[in-house]
Amino acid sequence: MNLIKNDLLLRTLRKEKTERIPVWFMRQAGRYLPDYIKLREKYSFFERVRNPQLAAEITVMPVKQVGVDAAILFSDILVIAQALGVDVEILEGKGPVIADPIRTKEQVEKLDPANTAEVLSYALPTTKAVKDALENEVPLIGFCGSPWTLLCYMVEGKGSKDFAKAKQFCYQHPDLAAKLLDKITEASIIYLNMQIQAGVDTIQIFDSWGGLLSPSDYRKFSLPYLDKIVKAIQPKVPVILFAKGGWFALAELQATGASALGLDWTIEPSVAKKMTGSAVLQGNLDPIVLLGPAKNVEQETITMVKNFGVGNYIANLGHGVLPQTPFDNAKTFVETVKNFRM
Amino acid sequence: MNLIKNDLLLRTLRKEKTERIPVWFMRQAGRYLPDYIKLREKYSFFERVRNPQLAAEITVMPVKQVGVDAAILFSDILVIAQALGVDVEILEGKGPVIADPIRTKEQVEKLDPANTAEVLSYALPTTKAVKDALENEVPLIGFCGSPWTLLCYMVEGKGSKDFAKAKQFCYQHPDLAAKLLDKITEASIIYLNMQIQAGVDTIQIFDSWGGLLSPSDYRKFSLPYLDKIVKAIQPKVPVILFAKGGWFALAELQATGASALGLDWTIEPSVAKKMTGSAVLQGNLDPIVLLGPAKNVEQETITMVKNFGVGNYIANLGHGVLPQTPFDNAKTFVETVKNFRM
Numbered sequence: 001m002n003l004i005k006n007d008l009l010l011r012t013l014r015k016e017k018t019e020r021i022p023v024w025f026m027r028q029a030g031r032y033l034p035d036y037i038k039l040r041e042k043y044s045f046f047e048r049v050r051n052p053q054l055a056a057e058i059t060v061m062p063v064k065q066v067g068v069d070a071a072i073l074f075s076d077i078l079v080i081a082q083a084l085g086v087d088v089e090i091l092e093g094k095g096p097v098i099a100d101p102i103r104t105k106e107q108v109e110k111l112d113p114a115n116t117a118e119v120l121s122y123a124l125p126t127t128k129a130v131k132d133a134l135e136n137e138v139p140l141i142g143f144c145g146s147p148w149t150l151l152c153y154m155v156e157g158k159g160s161k162d163f164a165k166a167k168q169f170c171y172q173h174p175d176l177a178a179k180l181l182d183k184i185t186e187a188s189i190i191y192l193n194m195q196i197q198a199g200v201d202t203i204q205i206f207d208s209w210g211g212l213l214s215p216s217d218y219r220k221f222s223l224p225y226l227d228k229i230v231k232a233i234q235p236k237v238p239v240i241l242f243a244k245g246g247w248f249a250l251a252e253l254q255a256t257g258a259s260a261l262g263l264d265w266t267i268e269p270s271v272a273k274k275m276t277g278s279a280v281l282q283g284n285l286d287p288i289v290l291l292g293p294a295k296n297v298e299q300e301t302i303t304m305v306k307n308f309g310v311g312n313y314i315a316n317l318g319h320g321v322l323p324q325t326p327f328d329n330a331k332t333f334v335e336t337v338k339n340f341r342m
Numbered sequence: 343m344n345l346i347k348n349d350l351l352l353r354t355l356r357k358e359k360t361e362r363i364p365v366w367f368m369r370q371a372g373r374y375l376p377d378y379i380k381l382r383e384k385y386s387f388f389e390r391v392r393n394p395q396l397a398a399e400i401t402v403m404p405v406k407q408v409g410v411d412a413a414i415l416f417s418d419i420l421v422i423a424q425a426l427g428v429d430v431e432i433l434e435g436k437g438p439v440i441a442d443p444i445r446t447k448e449q450v451e452k453l454d455p456a457n458t459a460e461v462l463s464y465a466l467p468t469t470k471a472v473k474d475a476l477e478n479e480v481p482l483i484g485f486c487g488s489p490w491t492l493l494c495y496m497v498e499g500k501g502s503k504d505f506a507k508a509k510q511f512c513y514q515h516p517d518l519a520a521k522l523l524d525k526i527t528e529a530s531i532i533y534l535n536m537q538i539q540a541g542v543d544t545i546q547i548f549d550s551w552g553g554l555l556s557p558s559d560y561r562k563f564s565l566p567y568l569d570k571i572v573k574a575i576q577p578k579v580p581v582i583l584f585a586k587g588g589w590f591a592l593a594e595l596q597a598t599g600a601s602a603l604g605l606d607w608t609i610e611p612s613v614a615k616k617m618t619g620s621a622v623l624q625g626n627l628d629p630i631v632l633l634g635p636a637k638n639v640e641q642e643t644i645t646m647v648k649n650f651g652v653g654n655y656i657a658n659l660g661h662g663v664l665p666q667t668p669f670d671n672a673k674t675f676v677e678t679v680k681n682f683r684m
Binding site for chain 2: 171266
């Protein structure tokens with residue numbers, strides 16, 4: 001095992017003292033990066049994900065060009081739907097499309113987590129290629145989506161502002177929903193173990209649509225499955241749980257034993273600290289701030305890090321970086337955090 | 343002044359004792375009602391809003407057919423953009439479209455709140471026609487959107503999941519945003535006073551996109567303008583403030599002096615009560631529950647009213663009723679509340 005030169009993120013996840021705040025941001029690999037946009041013209045989305053050299057090149061880009069303190073594997077949460085046997089397309093600027101969404105008992109029964117290792121076999125060589133390309137400069141974050149968020153896409157068939165069809169499915173067929181969530185959970189654990197085997201240093205789980213649920217539905221359809229994944233993974237590498245809009249579940253997410261909790265921008269640092277005590281927190285600048293003037297990016301970033309403080313804190317955005325983000329603003333965000341001292 | 347026969351809502355807003363919980367729901371007039379859908383085929387959206395007989399017929403429909411304890415004027419929050427001189431179209435199933443969104447100093451300067459009374463002059467005869475049609479059975483709720491929510495549409499030009507252009511405008515031109523918000527506030531107060539003059543019994547202000555802001559941005563771009571409207575209106579009729587996703591601002595919204603606070607479904611009754619003490623609360627069933635099986639509608643409604651309890655509470659959904667809601671489920675929701683006793 002090689003030691004990682006800049007291990008600020010890992011030390012923060014272990015609640016060790018650090019000289020400054022580590023910084024990375026969600027969706028940092030791709031989207032807004034001019035060099036990525038060039039690659040996009042030559043290769044389809046899943047070509048980029050599955051080709052070890054391309055995936056490595058894209059994953060390392062923000063480390064080299066923007067100076068973040070961690071890399072995150074270039075991939076997509078929807079690969080778990082593919083692992084289960086569902087056809088997924090990612091349309092540029094439109095997001096995922098599933099031509100044949102899951103709505104029936106027969107469809108749920110056909111899904112088979114046992115194929116995960118085979119369908120996602122590219123994860124081993126791509127992750128290893130990424131680790132090689134990183135040359136132990138910074139840690140590598142692996143990831144998956146939460147079972148609830150995967151169900152949202154698999155049942156709805158595409159992105160949605162309210163995922164009404166997905167929720168309706170859960171209300172109409174709670175047993176079937178549970179079966180589907182179990183299968184997604186099983187595939188996710190297999191996939192995360194593959195990433196760990198190939199060398200990722202930590203895992204983030206994205207519950208992107210957790211905040212669409214009421215607290216009681218969250219306890220039914222999201223939390224138990226996250227808990228199962230954390231219990232399987234946390235003994236191996238630290239887990240970061242990010243539930244967008246999930247302020248109401250922070251204490252319960254913390255109780256899973258995860259190393260850190262991600263926050264979106266609708267919760268103030270002081271409120272999040274009050275809710276979670278000594279938890280390691282990650283977040284939470286509104287990604288739209290990065291579309292505004294550089295001066296504002298700097299000011300808002302300083303306000304954020306001041307309010308969180310050094311220690312038990314990882315600077316990040318409150319959701320994925322937007323494709324229309326000016327490259328220089330992403331850099332200003334990172335540099336402002338790196339230059340900050342209490 | 344005629345006494346209203348069923349004044350449960352008004353007594354609850356005055357914190358008086360009531361024998362049972364009053365119930366109505368956001369967007370109850372229109373959308374999911376079969377008789378409304380028939381009218382939609384004959385008249386355009388703004389024909390329906392501006393014609394006193396049509397507006398009265400639509401407003402009264404849910405009172406007669408679903409049995410709610412209050413009527414809410416059939417209209418749209420975008421009329422304030424029209425009052426200021428902006429062309430707005432409402433496309434069926436797509437929402438509002440503004441062909442020429444507000445982006446420049448010149449555009450903001452051209453907007454004139456002084457024309458509000460003239461442009462929205464139909465509000466007087468329509469509101470009076472509604473009051474006549476209601477025959478003092480239940481109270482009539484007037485409404486407007488929050489200045490922030492209006493800015494969202496006026497700058498973005500249409501609905502959006504993140505209103506990135508609107509927020510970007512605020513970050514780039516905070517002074518211009520303040521000017522625009524001032525003008526929207528002024529027009530809103532004129533319009534609400536017209537509604538009060540014509541006989542509405544209470545006002546709800548919809549801050550539909552307040553929850554997209556960080557708490558500090560909310561204090562900049564939404565709260566001060568809501569506060570100004572509440573201070574102008576609350577002395578005349580009780581005001582209900584509903585900020586979707588605005589859990590983080592509940593205490594500050596309460597401090598405006600508004601009579602009641604609306605809640606979406608992501609906050610538990612006990613948490614909302616803790617945050618607001620003795621405030622009158624309104625909400626908060628996930629509207630998607632009404633798409634599910636009737637048994638589930640009944641169960642979830644009972645859980646909700648049990649948790650809020652009788653007194654200082656108005657039963658409602660956590661956002662507008664969805665167009666695809668089965669009529670019978672809307673009725674089950676209302677009847678379940680009406681039959682509930684502690």
